[in-house]
Amino acid sequence: MQDTAKSPEDAEGENINLSELIVRDINIGIFGPGEWLKQVDLEQRYGVTRIAVRRVLDELVAKRLVEHIHNRGYRVYALGPKQRREVSEIRTLLETAAAGGIVEQATKQDIEELTVLAENFKQAAYYGTILEQIDANRNFHNRLLELCTNESLTELIMELRQRGPAAPVTRWRTVAQLAKATEDHFRIVDAIRRRDVEGLKAVITSHINDKGPNLDLSKE
Amino acid sequence: MQDTAKSPEDAEGENINLSELIVRDINIGIFGPGEWLKQVDLEQRYGVTRIAVRRVLDELVAKRLVEHIHNRGYRVYALGPKQRREVSEIRTLLETAAAGGIVEQATKQDIEELTVLAENFKQAAYYGTILEQIDANRNFHNRLLELCTNESLTELIMELRQRGPAAPVTRWRTVAQLAKATEDHFRIVDAIRRRDVEGLKAVITSHINDKGPNLDLSKE
DNA sequence: GTTGTCAATATTGGCGCCAATTTATAAATA
DNA sequence: TATTTATAAATTGGCGCCAATATTGACAAC
Structure with missing residues (x-):
């Protein structure tokens, strides 16, 4: 595979x-x-x-x-809101740190492939099962992280990404959140295409922390 | 037993x-x-x-x-020079990120205790065995990391600190390096006492990356 | 009706055994 | 002598068994 x-x-x-x-x-x-x-x-x-x-x-x-x-x-393991925030903070730190290398490293070919994977996720978001969404999401992010020059950092991020119930329950509880994730992916690719490091960092930060509209946000 | x-x-x-x-x-x-x-x-x-x-x-x-x-x-596991550099880069990232919270959080009491632990390490550096040096070093850094507000970050850093042959062979190969580590510890405490976040970050970065004078630095 | 006790059941987790595999040793051949 | 082959030793790693422990359920006492 x-x-x-x-x-x-x-x-x-x-x-x-x-x-x-x-x-x-x-x-x-x-x-x-x-x-x-x-x-x-x-x-x-x-x-x-x-x-x-x-x-x-x-x-x-x-x-x-x-x-x-x-x-x-x-x-x-059941992560409390505090721990979830902490892990998000760490992820933000590490993934934005990876952004620089990614922008430098990315070739036209890479950007093409990322576009395809972002498109795949969009398809999965609309027509796919949760399982297919998870797979498509992972494929996109894995491909993205391959561009990071620091391999150990890549591994660490991947490990962190799957920590805690990283998936639907926590992440894409609503269609709106799913739509935002889809959009984020395209924005990420765009930022890379424009070689806009700061822009990329901003999108990544938002992608990790702002999960999009959610009815019970007041809770946390 | x-x-x-x-x-x-x-x-x-x-x-x-x-x-x-x-x-x-x-x-x-x-x-x-x-x-x-x-x-x-x-x-x-x-x-x-x-x-x-x-x-x-x-x-x-x-x-x-x-x-x-x-x-x-x-x-x-035998880390190559590349991986060692990568891990150092990650550690620098995370430990400097922790610096802010540490400076904010630290009480007079904390600073007192850190001073004692830094002194302990100095003693161990001069008069102790390698084992005692390792213990003293760990005690100092663990106490320091306790001040970090992000517990998950603390854990991650501790885990990273012991990755790879973190110890003498790699770290304190010479007396000069040992002396630098000792001095770094005091500088760290000083920076906290002065509430100088940027200064603290600088010392930490140096502590992680500049292992001090080494004859065969040309190798890497 | 509630609480406490005790036996029955379910589940985990440690240990010894042995097959599969690799490494070391010795013999054999060119 | 060097190289290959065969044999023996050493090591790992999977599996079943069973004791230790926790959980459930029944039953009695209040």
Whole structure:
């Protein structure tokens, strides 16, 4: 598939796969925040052994996507509003820092491809399932981050992006938010095309922090 | 070396402990970069079971401190110069970002304690073993980071600080470097005392990136 | 009706065992 | 002697089993 070109450490290939599956299911909301992840359920759902389940869960604990309580088990990490703000702040910091390199690095070819991916997300936003939206969104952002010259930074951002229930529940709760995300993507590509670093930073900041109109914003 | 009274609530307390032990031994240089970490050796050295060893190693893989190759085992991750520069860049970004909050937050009490810890490090630098130096250094920086208002940022920085062979081999190869680190610590406290955010950022940046005089700097 | 106690059930998590695989050693061949 | 091949040793890593612990549900006491 369109998976990362290189995976030199296809070591525990199945685990990596399983990890992605679970992360996606958490993002979709199949496993909600705070929900217990019973090992037996996971074995059956994904058709893997207990050992594989445990290892992946431990991995996700290290990534702060789930938490582990001794003799109780694993459960989906539930970020409070404070933590969500903190992570957003960090992401803003890192992703705007990446902006400079991205603008410098981007070739015409890159911009073309990003345009296509932004278009793909638009299609998914209108006609696709939540799962397709998530995939399209990830494809766009991954491609974008490939342009970052600092590989470690890229990895860190990717890791941070999937922390917390990053997906629909938190992000695209309304059609309006989905529309804003779509627009943001095009604005990002535009800023790169114009080689406008400051503009790019502004769009990225807005993309991370202003999720768009939301009825119960007063809550937070 | 027997377990003290079993404390049920401190989750995988033993593992956390073991994790810190191994990290420290990597930092000291007992396990050098690229060295294989044989599971049997680790069981014996730390007097723990195989399961515990494996779990901690997997955790360290997630933290990018060791790498795992299937059917070969785990080995200490060896950062190339490029990656080391990248991580330094990220750390500079994050730690200077934390500076603002630190200056705002710091009370007289905090500054007093930091002074003591900086003094402790100085003592360790002159009269202590490498291990004591590492501990003193960590104590100072941990206390400093406690002042950061963004807890998630604090955690992330701490994690990043121990990535890669962060310790003597890489950091304080010479007495001159050790002296510079000592001085930096006092400068950091001074900047906080003066509420000089920009000054603090400058010192931190220097502390991370300019390791001080080094004979073979031409190499990099 | 509510609360407390205790047994039954469900779940987690540690450990030993052994197959799969790699690395080291020795023999054999050119 | 150098190189390849075969054999032995060492190491990793998956799996089932079962004890420790938590949760549920029933039942009794107030």
